[in-house]
Structures are given as C-alpha cells and as structure tokens.
Amino acid sequence: MARPRKFDEQQVLDTARERFWSGGYAATRMEDIAEATGLGKGSLYGAFGGKQELFHRVFDDYCGSVVDAVRRQLRGNDADAYARLSAHVYAVAAATAADTAHRGCLLAKGAAELAEHDETVAKRARAAIEALQALLEGDIAACQRNGDIAADADPGKLAALVLAVLRGIEALGKAGASEETLTDIAWTALAVLPRPAH
Amino acid sequence: MARPRKFDEQQVLDTARERFWSGGYAATRMEDIAEATGLGKGSLYGAFGGKQELFHRVFDDYCGSVVDAVRRQLRGNDADAYARLSAHVYAVAAATAADTAHRGCLLAKGAAELAEHDETVAKRARAAIEALQALLEGDIAACQRNGDIAADADPGKLAALVLAVLRGIEALGKAGASEETLTDIAWTALAVLPRPAH
C-alpha cells in the first residue's frame, strides 16, 4: 500500500553504533551517520526521530547484546562454572588489550558522557550492570556448589568484586595499560578468590 | 612594563575544570567558561590559546592533583601501611557514592571521551595511572614488610588488582551502583588480599 523502506533498520543501528562508539555522542554528526549508511537525513529522522532517540536505540541495543553475550558465556552446568568464570575474566582482559583504538566499551563510554544528564541512559546502564552482576553471582554460586569457591563466602559480594575488576580492566585498558598488566590483573583476581578449605 | 592580569590563572583552571567535568569536553562551551570566570573571551584565548589547549592544561592539572592526593594518603611508616591502604580503598568507595551527580573522575571521563583521538590526553592518563600503580605497590610492599600481606605475593600484581578494583568502583558508581554495593566491593577486595600464613 505504500513505498517500502530501502534500508535495514538493524544495519543502520549497527553503523550508528560504530560512529557513536568511535566519536562519542556529542562529536558524532547526524550527517556522518547518514553518509555512513547511505541514507538521506530525512529518512534517518523519519525512521528514528532524532539524534537523542537514535542514540537511545543504539545504546539499548548495545547493552542488551553485551548482557546476552555474557549470559551465553556463563551458561552451563556446575562442573564447568569455574572454568567459565575464568575464561570470561581472561576474555575481557584479552578483548580490552586487543582494542588498540582504546574505544573501551560503549556502555562505559556512553554512561560516562551522558548518564549525568540523561536519565534514560543512566537507567539503561544501571539495568545492564545489575544484569551482569546477577549473571556473575549465578556462576559463582555454581562454583560454590561444585566446591571451586569457598562455600561460606557471599556470592553476591564476590560477584560485585569481580564485576568491579572487569570494569576496572576496561578503564585501565582505555588509559593505555599493557596487555601484560591486564592479564596479570585477571590472573590475580582469580587467584585471590577464596578457595574451600581443602 | 605592561598591564598586569586581573585574574588568577589557577582559579580560572579550577573553574574550567568544574565545567569540563560536569559537561564533558565537547558539550562545554568556551563562553560558559568565560561567563563562569567573569573573563572576556579575548582574555581566555589570549591566556590559554584555545579550547583544546585549555583542556590539556586542566587535565594535566587534575591528573597531577589526583596523584598528589593519593601520594599524601599513602605516605607513612610500614606499621600503618595496611591501615592507609584500607582507608584509601574505603575513601574511594565513599567518595564515589557521595558523588550523587555521577560525574565520576575527570581522569576517567576525559580519557573515555578523548584518549582515542588525542594523544596528549592519552599519554597524560597513562602516566597518571602508572604513578597510581607505583604508589599502591609501594604501600603494599610496606604491608608485606610489616607482615600484613603475604610476603610471597607479587606486590606489583596486587597493586594492579587494587587499582583495577578502584577504577571499577568509580565506573560502577557512575553507572548508578548503591553506596552499599560500593563499600561491599571495597570490603571484599581488602578481605581477599592474601594474608601471611599465620
């Protein structure tokens, strides 16, 4: 009944994510995104409303995909829970070190730039962080059931600590820490987790 | 021999720091700073060159003051080294929780926004991080000499871990974590540091 869209919405969101991620919110121009996607500005505004709304979509999308990725990495049976946790911590360190552009994580970058003045971004970031902590807590509890982590430790508190270490690894990576430093942090963090009294 | 300045340079830098800290680099206008300091734009440009140079001055200043503050907090004899470390970690958690505006740390915020595209900022951030790690390492080594931390642990690696936790606390605070969560992280981080075999 009407002219169909020529572009794929998700693809535009992905391209916009790249731009916002590289340049930050304020420094990215709508025209950059229009050029990068091949769309005219009218289509962009017609489909997404405006710069702020587009960023909200991108940010929401990104947070969801990060949480989903971690959920996949940490899902499994109790026997492998510690291996999954360990692999995840090392993976974050490796990914951060591999990010030579030091873009860090859009979740952190977006929150740093906008959370103070944009309640929507702040809420979404908070929700994502809470989801990540819950995932870590679930895996740590599984480690405890399997005897890999001391049963008398509070899994919630350990999860919060691990989450802080992971976010810290990203922050240090953005500040230019070496890959060796980052993997050392990952190794040390895993090493200090309380083991069951053998 | 010539007309003297009517303003105090350091005071202008402090005011500019406030502005950049609240709004970020891109979102802060030179005119904001001019109004906030009472200076005309001509004086501002005459004294500091331009927006980027002004930010570099502010950022350099801020990094220096952060490192100095930590240096003061961690300086002392071996007997109190653990108390100082503990107080420092709790202080960061408390300060982050008290920062209800979620501005976080200008070091992190500036690095997040600009490090990727501004080598000067990236270098300064790296230097500050390294200085912080060295300070922590010195204090942890003192703890070891005093028997508060296991002597066989690598003080450099523990320092890197603590630094990651501290940066992580700030990142989580910016994302909206509660004061309880942050102090829990501080407590847990101190609790998992390896103690000497009694």
Added chain:
DNA sequence: AGCGTTATGGACGAACCAGTCAAGAATTAA
C-alpha cells in the same frame, strides 16, 4: 607625563550542525 607593552571585553565572522520541508519516487489496492 608620555610611551611602549600587554590585558580586557564585547562585537563580529565564518563554519557547523540538528532538524525541517517539499517535490518526487516506489509500491499496493481497487
């Protein structure tokens, strides 16, 4: 006091950018 030098402050210029709009294009229903 007169002069050279530097600071001041606000008006101005030029570029930039978010968002709008109107004319035309593509599609389906009838």
Added chain:
DNA sequence: TTAATTCTTGACTGGTTCGTCCATAACGCT
C-alpha cells in the same frame, strides 16, 4: 491505470559555537 500512502533526497533554516579583531584600559619605565 489511478489513487492513496509512505519513503527518499538534498537543499534550506535557524541557532549555536569557535576563534578573531580592535578600540580601550592599565601598568612600568624613562
């Protein structure tokens, strides 16, 4: 084929912002 509807394109607008310029002010030296 025609009408109705939605999409596309890119020029345009209005506001904003960095940085400059210049007439004037304040100071020290001679």
